[in-house]
Amino acid sequence: MSIESLKCKECGTAYELGAYYVCENCFGPLEVAYDFSGFDPVEAKRRIQAGSQGIWRYADFLPFEGRPNDPLEPGLTPLVRADRLAERLGLEAEIWIKNDAANPTHSFKDRVVAVAVAKAQELGFKTVACASTGNLANAVAAHAAAAGLDSYVFVPANLEEQKLLATGVYGTNLVGVRGNYDDVNRLCIQLAESRPWAFVNVNLRPYYAEGSKTLAYETVEQLGWELPDRVVCPIASGSLFTKVGRGFQEWLDLGLVTGSQPVFNGAQAEGCSPVATAFAEGWDVCKPQKPDTIAKSLAIGDPADGPYAIEHARKTGGGVDSVTDAEIREGIKLLAETTGIFTETAGGVTVGVLRKLAERGEIAGGERVVVYITGEGLKTLDATRDTFQMHEIDPDLESFEVEFRQEVAA
Amino acid sequence: MSITVKIPTQLRAATGGESTVEVTGATVGEALDAVFDAHADLRQRITQDGDLRRFVNVYVSGEDIRFQQGLDTAINEGDEVTILPAVAGG
Ligand SMILES: Cc1ncc(COP(=O)(O)O)c(C=O)c1O
Numbered sequence: 001m002s003i004e005s006l007k008c009k010e011c012g013t014a015y016e017l018g019a020y021y022v023c024e025n026c027f028g029p030l031e032v033a034y035d036f037s038g039f040d041p042v043e044a045k046r047r048i049q050a051g052s053q054g055i056w057r058y059a060d061f062l063p064f065e066g067r068p069n070d071p072l073e074p075g076l077t078p079l080v081r082a083d084r085l086a087e088r089l090g091l092e093a094e095i096w097i098k099n100d101a102a103n104p105t106h107s108f109k110d111r112v113v114a115v116a117v118a119k120a121q122e123l124g125f126k127t128v129a130c131a132s133t134g135n136l137a138n139a140v141a142a143h144a145a146a147a148g149l150d151s152y153v154f155v156p157a158n159l160e161e162q163k164l165l166a167t168g169v170y171g172t173n174l175v176g177v178r179g180n181y182d183d184v185n186r187l188c189i190q191l192a193e194s195r196p197w198a199f200v201n202v203n204l205r206p207y208y209a210e211g212s213k214t215l216a217y218e219t220v221e222q223l224g225w226e227l228p229d230r231v232v233c234p235i236a237s238g239s240l241f242t243k244v245g246r247g248f249q250e251w252l253d254l255g256l257v258t259g260s261q262p263v264f265n266g267a268q269a270e271g272c273s274p275v276a277t278a279f280a281e282g283w284d285v286c287k288p289q290k291p292d293t294i295a296k297s298l299a300i301g302d303p304a305d306g307p308y309a310i311e312h313a314r315k316t317g318g319g320v321d322s323v324t325d326a327e328i329r330e331g332i333k334l335l336a337e338t339t340g341i342f343t344e345t346a347g348g349v350t351v352g353v354l355r356k357l358a359e360r361g362e363i364a365g366g367e368r369v370v371v372y373i374t375g376e377g378l379k380t381l382d383a384t385r386d387t388f389q390m391h392e393i394d395p396d397l398e399s400f401e402v403e404f405r406q407e408v409a410a
Numbered sequence: 411m412s413i414t415v416k417i418p419t420q421l422r423a424a425t426g427g428e429s430t431v432e433v434t435g436a437t438v439g440e441a442l443d444a445v446f447d448a449h450a451d452l453r454q455r456i457t458q459d460g461d462l463r464r465f466v467n468v469y470v471s472g473e474d475i476r477f478q479q480g481l482d483t484a485i486n487e488g489d490e491v492t493i494l495p496a497v498a499g500g
């Protein structure tokens with residue numbers, strides 16, 4: 001296998017493998033193109049299985065000639081059966097939770113950042129940067145620290161405190177911008193023009209995006225080299241959703257797995273649902289929105305990969321749904337109570353959409369469904385505040401018995 | 411009315427390296443047409459059938475024109491029109 005070039009997703013123009021992300025002819029986004037001629041699936045499988053316990057076991061499908069040195073290797077997160085969740089939803093289907101909160105900085109963003117930071121080092125950058133809705137900030141700051149690079153992390157200033165604290169601790173230059181994510185993003189695109197920095201999700205975006213494919217590869221491997229029938233996956237910019245689809249497609253094309261693309265269900269918060277709205281209206285492009293939701297990690301009002309996400313949802317017979325803030329809170333609680341997994345608001349969105357699909361009767365008995373839980377509950381604690389009550393008692397037996405009289409008697 | 415249109419790096423080959431173009435016009439569409447008159451090659455790079463291509467974002471003094479009247483968005487003396495690639499996710 002070798003990496004061929006960067007290719008425009010819109011018009012196919014090829015570019016050399018550098019820090020480029022936009023086609024000069026049509027302004028379309030660039031994507032990494034590989035040359036898989038001579039690919040041997042048996043040998044490839046052997047190389048994967050003999051590989052490291054993380055994303056670099058899939059190095060043959062990532063844009064590097066060899067396996068980069070990565071002290072914070074993410075990946076190989078648990079894929080667990082969630083029978084009690086299925087039961088609560090009245091489903092006869094197999095529900096699997098891919099718990100990607102179990103990464104070094106507790107979100108799937110470690111995957112994309114590991115790839116982008118390795119590429120930044122290969123290209124000789126000394127400083128990495130990003131525009132973030134929170135999780136990317138954590139990941140960039142941490143991976144930069146591990147690699148000994150300087151970093152600048154730009155976030156909306158009103159982000160959850162937990163996400164700010166879990167970024168600043170790594171000694172990054174944390175910049176809170178008075179605006180929403182789309183404002184932060186625009187500023188970073190402008191900064192990327194003049195600063196000699198690797199903005200992981202701007203000028204290194206073609207490489208960054210490749211990291212999300214590893215979620216598809218792991219899913220296949222953990223299901224015993226089989227594909228799920230359906231996936232439920234959150235959408236902010238649409239990159240994760242699209243690249244999980246591309247990961248499955250690559251392995252189908254290369255003969256590493258047989259079957260067909262799973263049905264893709266995208267999940268957004270109602271307060272920021274440009275992709276769900278475009279899907280419902282039958283549009284090919286998204287109309288930007290001003291986000292207003294507790295799911296701040298998904299609050300991208302102008303999703304760059306929205307058109308590709310819509311296309312993939314349609315092509316696989318899936319869809320893109322949205323849920324209210326109340327449904328997000330319920331989703332977090334439902335997952336915690338039935339699986340012991342505490343997710344952040346993005347996971348609440350995803351579980352909320354799973355529940356919607358169940359209620360609409362869209363999930364058939366016997367279906368195998370993988371639900372992507374992409375972030376950690378401890379980063380968005382406000383979403384669980386006041387959803388339960390603590391029993392406060394004096395430190396004596398009587399006090400306990402008074403509080404729990406009925407239970408103890410029973 | 412004098413308007414500054416900022417050209418992103420990726421399009422400067424079409425403007426002879428210029429990062430800004432000074433034009434006149436009452437709307438974003440008129441300003442862009444004036445830019446295309448000066449640098450013909452830009453038109454097909456960022457527009458298709460008279461509309462902006464889907465990965466082209468245009469801002470008037472920082473606000474996305476899709477929140478306003480698109481190409482019909484009115485512009486005033488001293489406004490800055492910025493063309494940027496649509497890219498996001500984080
Ligand atoms: C926890 C979490 N899940 C999902 C996403 C969506 O990622 P994408 O922008 O690739 O759609 C994000 C993005 O910030 C995130 O933080």
Ligand SMILES: [Zn+2]
Nearest residue numbers: 008011023026
């Ligand atoms: Zn192109």
